[in-house]
Amino acid sequence: MSYRKSKYFTTSSGRKIKYFFLNKKSQINVVFFHGFMSDMIGLKPVAIQNFCKIKKINFLKFEYSGHGKSSEKFVNGNISKWTNDAKQLIKLKVSKNKILFFIGSSMGAWIALNLFPSFKNQLKGFVGISSAPEFLEELMWKKFSKKVKKSIVKKKIYYLKHGDFTYPLTKQLFLDAKKNKIISKKINLKISISLFYGLKDEVVPLIFSKKILRKCKKAKKKLIKIKNRNHSLSRKTDLKKICHELNNMIFNHA
Numbered sequence: 001m002s003y004r005k006s007k008y009f010t011t012s013s014g015r016k017i018k019y020f021f022l023n024k025k026s027q028i029n030v031v032f033f034h035g036f037m038s039d040m041i042g043l044k045p046v047a048i049q050n051f052c053k054i055k056k057i058n059f060l061k062f063e064y065s066g067h068g069k070s071s072e073k074f075v076n077g078n079i080s081k082w083t084n085d086a087k088q089l090i091k092l093k094v095s096k097n098k099i100l101f102f103i104g105s106s107m108g109a110w111i112a113l114n115l116f117p118s119f120k121n122q123l124k125g126f127v128g129i130s131s132a133p134e135f136l137e138e139l140m141w142k143k144f145s146k147k148v149k150k151s152i153v154k155k156k157i158y159y160l161k162h163g164d165f166t167y168p169l170t171k172q173l174f175l176d177a178k179k180n181k182i183i184s185k186k187i188n189l190k191i192s193i194s195l196f197y198g199l200k201d202e203v204v205p206l207i208f209s210k211k212i213l214r215k216c217k218k219a220k221k222k223l224i225k226i227k228n229r230n231h232s233l234s235r236k237t238d239l240k241k242i243c244h245e246l247n248n249m250i251f252n253h254a
Contacts, residue, residue, distance in 0.1 A: 006040075006069070009062075009092060011085050016071035019062035021093050022052055028250055029058040029094045030101045033086065033108030035132075037167060039068030044105055044129065047239040051246065060093055062086065064111075075157065075168050078176035079136070083114045090119065098122060101250055103242075105129040106204065106231065113182045113212070116189060125192040125249040129242065130231045131212055132204045136177035139204065140169065187216045192249045194222040196242060198229030 006020045020040065030052050032045045040061040052059035064082035066074035094100060100122040104112035109131035116123060132139070140160070141149070152158045156171040193216055195209040206225075213221045224245065229238060 009089050011088050013081075013084075015065040015081070015085060017062050017065065017085050017089055018069040019060065019089055019093075020049075022049060022059040024052070024056045024058050026057040028099050028101070029060060030103060030246070030250075031090055031094075031112075032059070032061040033102065033104040033111045034061070034063065034067070035106035035108050035130075036135075037067065037074065037165065038105070038108075039063050041068070043234040043239065044242070047243060048103060048246070051243040055247070055250075057250070058094075058098075060090065062089055075170050075173075078173050079110065079114070079180040080176050083111050083180070086111055087115055087118055090115070094122070096122065099124050101125045101127070101246070103127045103129070103246065104131065106132045107135065109133060109212070110135070110180070110182065113187075114180060116187055120189055123189065123191055126194075127242065127246055127249065128193070128195040128209065128212060129233050130197060130201055130204055131195055131209050133182050133208060133212065134177070134180075135204060135208075136174055137181075138208075141174050141177075183211050183215065185215065188218050189216070190218045191216075191220070192222075192252070193219045194224060194245050194249060196224045196226065196233055196238075196245075198226050198231060198233050198238075200228055201231045203231040 006018050009017045009019055032048055034040055040063050045061045049059050063070040065072040066077040100119050102112040109128040110133040113133055148158055152171050158169045160167040160169055197206055197209050209223055
């Protein structure tokens with residue numbers, strides 16, 4: 001999947017955000033939020049884009065600053081910036097009288113949840129894939145040794161190696177994460193929420209998905225656990241299940 005038909009959006013802070021908008025002149029708009037150090041050309045956004053094309057509904061995907069082809073360095077980004085950039089872009093591309101469905105993958109679920117209040121009158125459904133709200137505090141900072149924490153405070157950066165990746169984690173990223181606590185807040189929207197979780201996920205525990213569902217008191221909610229699958233949930237059968245669930249969610253509300 002190339003970037004050929006993508007465009008750039010300049011935020012109020014001057015960040016250039018790479019995005020792709022599939023405009024089928026539909027009332028329905030699906031927005032995809034990718035994960036930490038990911039991009040918009042992965043298997044999940046491509047599969048959802050193809051689904052939207054077939055169903056003739058609008059689709060928006062983008063890359064946070066410091067990710068993919070968007071401007072700035074990854075180390076300068078944080079949850080607040082990525083949330084605000086996403087909010088501005090959605091408001092630009094989706095008018096207030098249009099319907100919204102959010103899909104968040106891993107950290108993308110956190111960004112999407114942050115935006116629930118901003119789009120409460122338009123949002124009809126949310127699909128979370130390996131949802132990881134507040135992961136920076138809960139899965140990283142709290143588990144770091146005193147030595148690592150000291151290093152982050154003093155040097156303002158720590159390079160975390162995980163598998164084939166190295167994550168440059170900054171002090172400002174963790175400080176900002178504390179301002180973006182979402183799990184303790186109530187969500188009173190009467191929307192559909194379906195969360196997918198691979199039972200062999202070694203990155204994010206199942207409790208994160210359960211906490212999201214617990215806080216959404218008025219939502220029509222569902223937890224879909226997939227056996228023998230890890231955090232990515234990017235195999236053909238996984239993508240088929242995600243698109244099937246999205247189809248049911250959208251056309252039950254259309």
